[in-house]
Amino acid sequence: YxxxxxxxxxxxxxxxxxxxxxxxxxxxxxxxxxxxxxxxxxxxxxxxxxxxxxxxxxxxxxxxxxxxxxxxxxxxxxxxxxxxxxxxxxxxxxxxxxxxxxxxxAIDTSASYNAFDAMLILLREGVEALLIVMALVTTLKAAKMRKGLKWVYGGAIAGVLASAVIAVILQVVFPAVTSGSNREIIEGGVGIFAVAMMILIGIWLHSKSSVKQCNDFMERQMKTVTATGSFVSMFALSFLAVFREGAETILFYVGIIPRITTANFLIGIASAIAVLVMIAVAMTKASHYIKPHRIFFILTWLIYALAFKMLGVSVHALQLTSMMSNHLISGFPTIDWAGIYPSWEVLIPQLIFIAIIAFVTVKQHGKK
Structure with missing residues (x-):
């Protein structure tokens, strides 16, 4: 005011x-x-x-x-x-x-960047998105719904392309300060919407986490309407997960390119991609040794955990751009890796999130 x-x-x-x-x-x-x-x-x-x-x-x-x-x-x-x-x-x-x-x-802003720096940027921004995408891929394979994989991969590719477009727009159209703030606003807004999608898919996964319900689902999964609905939601979540991190990653790279050699830049990118591929392969291999209903159970809680963190980080991003107020909680800790920040605007949505998950879990266990 x-x-x-x-x-x-x-x-x-x-x-x-x-x-x-x-x-x-x-x-x-x-x-x-x-x-x-x-x-x-x-x-x-x-x-x-x-x-x-x-x-x-x-x-x-x-x-x-x-x-x-x-x-x-x-x-x-x-x-x-x-x-x-x-x-x-x-x-x-x-x-x-x-x-x-x-x-x-103490930071030397005149120093050049090396391949390790370039690798860390992509890893830090990409691992969370990869976990979400691979959770969807593993789910579809466990459910023998491989025709849905193109929806997940398509969403990820669309997320990369949209990230590049947004990064160019932010870099060219907006001045520096506005560009940075807009990036945080996009990350916060998209993140909150992605959390809603993750809750829906988490509930869907949880409903398949018992042996009986998993077997019943396997018998019904060929029905086109159900399958198509699941695929569309998975496309949306795959897109949002990649898009949320993509623009920020690209803009970080734009910032370091003047101070890194082409060789180091390419080596860093290649190294990060290699690590991400290894994570993806490890998740795929591990899923072969786990029964389908257990896969659904594990991925349910992975999705929930990522959604909890994303909710906190997204609200915090909006607070950093003054899009949302920040009423502090005295003495409350900051746990960045879990997306926990000392403000009521972060804590209350996360408590509501936990209540929703607890309600859904209790209700679904009652049906088993």
Whole structure:
């Protein structure tokens, strides 16, 4: 509200807009953090919070140097800065801000990237999407519904193509800051929609996780209507899983290309693909030694676990772009790998998610 009121007042007064730089660097972000720290220490909490908000706004533009060289620091910045913005008047959070400034300042932004850096980007962004796609592929093979595989593979390919298109649009059409924020908004919005699809498919998988229900399903699975419906939903989830991570991966690569040799870049990509292929092969081989109803059971909970994390990460991404409010829970931990963040906006949807899964699980067990 304050931002909107200030914007309207400036417009009425004829105050010219500040031009947005398209060449923001990590050093620009560090200067904002240093400025915010000085303001917090001087007791000017409102101005300091506005400075922190400005940092959070440009963060998606400058995060590439941090995410590729120090993933753990990248996680700390994303999880701690929204909290510091609200609680920066407290000495403990000023110390955290100083620690972030020190660690970010230690990153050498002039250094070149190597093949390992290029490999890590694709692995970090691609493993989660691969797990979802392979869970769908394994499900179809276990259910002897191989004609549905083209739907899953088609969804993944469509996700890659859509990611490339969106990445180009964000890079060309929007200025740097807007491009980064839009990417976070897309990741958050698509992620929440994907969670809804994952709940539906998880419920469908869970209903096949007993021997009797699995055998009954095998007898019915040739019915066209049921099969086609399942395939469409699997196409959608495969597409969303890949699309959610794809644009961000491509934009990260755009950012590092000027500072990496072509050979290292290609070696990194090839290495990441090789690792992803090994994961896919391992999942496929392992499924051959597990009975179909057990496969459905395992994949059900894999889908649920990934959906729980994706829900938290997606809401957090929307909070980073101010698309969603951020009411902090004092003393609540941040567990980034599980998608748990200390705010009611993250926790309440995750609790509702758990309640839905618990209700469905109890109801389906009652039918066995």
């Amino acid at each position: 304050d931002d909107l009121k200030g914007g309207i007042d400036d417009f009425i007064k004829g105050v010219p807009l500040d031009s947005t730089s398209s060449s923001l660097t990590l050093k620009d972000g560090i200067k904002l953090l240093e400025k915010a720290l000085a303001q917090f220490q001087a007791g000017d909490d409102k101005t300091a919070a506005a400075t922190m908000k400005k940092f959070i706004t440009i963060w998606p533009t400058i995060e590439g140097d941090v995410s590729t060289t120090n993933p753990s620091l990248y996680t700390r910045v994303e999880s701690e800065t929204p909290v510091i913005m609200v609680k920066g008047k407290e000495k403990a959070y000023q110390d955290k801000l100083q620690a972030l400034i020190t660690d970010l300042s």
